Amino acid sequence: MVLLGGGVVSLLAVAYGAGLLLNHSDVPKGTTVLGVDISGSRDEAVAKLQTAFGNRAATPLQLTVGGKPVELKPEKAGLSLDAQTTVRNAAGSDYNPVTVIGSLLGNERVADPVMPVDEEKLQVALQELAGTAGTVTEGTIKFDTGKAVAVPGKAGTTLDTGASAELVTKAFRDMVATGSAGAVELPVTTKEPAVNQAELDRAMKEFAEPAMSGIATVKAGPKSIPFGPKSLPKILSMQAVDGKLVEKYDLEALKAIYGNSFDGVLITRGTGEKTPVSPQDVAGALGKALRGKTTAERTVTIDTNPS
Known part of the structure; x- marks a missing residue:
């Protein structure tokens, strides 16, 4: 019995040594x-992963938002298969006798793929999808000839980005693992418009109604140009920013309207350089004039030599 036991131990020792010799590579045999x-060198292992899963990891995911089919590229959504880290985690010799001897018998050593998620990129991508598929209508103010008109928003549906992030991540990992993920229906949720009636009322009272109440004049040097009911609707609009309505100026339309009115007028900039009047300069002065109540308040001069 002693001799038999010693023989078994010797055989195991030989097998263990043989297994270590076979597993001298960066990624152990059977991984x-x-x-x-x-299994093989690290470079070989990375190449094998890229060959097997590279195309899958780059395949656009087929999604559905509110019944509308859309595609989402994994790279844009911050989803990837990190072959380098996967191989690094799998590399190195395993000195466990059971594992080493098992490799001689053809046993498999399973390593997990590393598929990181850039949460920020994923949320940005989902927000873009929400913008194209949502049915919420934001409240705004439209400028018509001689008047400002408040347009209330309407509640609707929008993408549930939190729940969708989990589904998109799972779909990507299924695609890498199996080569197919199928079309994934992303959940939607009800959303109220960010701009409510109170904000509409405020913006109408503080800006829109005063803006359309009369002529606003912008001066620069010896030159000036009036803006009124016909020109202002071509320039003005309102946009929602964090639930607030702020005015927006179409600079191209503004430049087309004032044309060469300020040609030859130069403004001394903070650097000391003198440059022509720009649409931004005119928009800044116009914004002040539109809030005025009297003729004097509605006439604003661009400072050409600010100190």
């Missing part, structure tokens, strides 16, 4: 990722 053998 697999998602069923693909990646």
